[in-house]
Amino acid sequence: MKVVVTDMAFDAYEEEKTILEENGIELIITDNQSEDAIIEAAKDADGLLNANVQITEKIIESLPNLKVISRYGIGYDTIDVKAATSNKIYVTNVPDYCVDEVSDHALTLILTSCRKIVPMNDQLKKRNRLNAFDLAPIRRFNSQTVGLVSFGNIAKKLCKKLQSIGFNVIAYDPFCGIKEEKDYGIQLVPLEELLRNSDIISIHSPLVKDTYHLIGEEALKLVKKNLFIVNTSRGPVINEKALIKALQEKRIAGAALDVFEIEPIDPNNPLLNLDNVILTPHAAYYSDESCSELKSKAAKNIVNVLKGGVPEYWVNHF
Structure with missing residues (x-):
């Protein structure tokens, strides 16, 4: 054989x-x-x-x-x-x-985004004068809601980690119900409600016909201006052109992406030039x-x- x-x-x-x-x-x-x-x-x-x-x-x-x-x-x-x-x-x-690795990576991207660690680091290394007020708003974790798009094994693990440090967690998953709400102490909501009410959105969907460009132009019109969006699942779940446009126009606060529509990321991809974006090279799975x-x-x-x-x-x- x-x-x-x-x-x-x-x-x-x-x-x-x-x-x-x-x-x-x-x-x-x-x-x-x-x-x-x-x-x-x-x-x-x-x-x-x-x-x-x-x-x-x-x-x-x-x-x-x-x-x-x-x-x-x-x-x-x-x-x-x-x-x-x-x-x-x-x-x-x-x-x-890699349930632990991806949930840890998503958590790291969420915390780094919320605390604005990357712009702080970048400005200080450029020898620019900086204080905390220059990067306002920065909000307490327990004042923010994380919306999980899909609630499989990785999202469930991430949910517990987020709750342990104070975040409120909601989720969208048409295949989950009352049992998951009870077991994880969350509210399952329609996607539109999650988009409107989340301060951070973390995507965990598999890539299938129904999730291709699930987060696109119309979805991004519904979100808060202070939104951070994190993706450690599959790049094409997000319409990358629509995301780039929203980031360039400052209609959302930022993005932290481990995956892209085309991998490896094209050297000409506008994401590489945006200062409100954190990028990692499809590495969330790795240890x-x-x-x-x-x-x-x-x-x-x-x-x-x-x-x-x-x-x-x-x-x-x-």
Whole structure:
């Protein structure tokens, strides 16, 4: 049996290699950016380990031995799940590997934005005279409301952290209800209400058809002028052009973004020139521990399938 890495996201693959070889499975590491290259590299593969390259219907239907596609990550928008399901191929992910890291990163961006740490740092390093009043308003955490867009595992973890330091938390998630409100001491509200009432919005939505550009021009017309918006989920959940316009016109206070519509971020992206924006390079998921967990769980998902069982985590049913 053979497993092929479709595109390289790591410097080393020793953890996966050890797990797979212990189960009689060969690991082939390749790095491809086109359909034809993937098809050639994986023509006799039983499984794929996928990071960022798109696994399309054409690829899936061109690999006759394929039984499982294992995604390095929580999201699986790189894979044509419908095509995989039609061909009885498991699509797996690792939904729990970086819950602490992403919630910590989102919290860090929220606190840094609210306390205006970056502009303070920048002005002082430029040798400019500065005092706290120059950056007013800066408000107490317990006077502010954070609106969480989607209330999955990461948002739930973040919710507890925010509440512990005084923030009021509300959330929008059409798939949650009274139980989540009771368990987490929050109010679930319609998206429009969340937009109107939040001082900070933190986005945690997966990227699906219904969430593409969920936060766009019309949504940004509803928010407070003092709003900070944080995104550690998927870039295209925000209409980036609409966000840039709102930031340039000072219709919102700022943004803190770990993800972008096009990654890596284009050197000409106007976000890079805005002083009311904090940017990180899609790094929220990362810690030494989370990467180790991700790699081992992605490999074990494949082993479970190729040994005749079902993966611990999978996203399609047939």
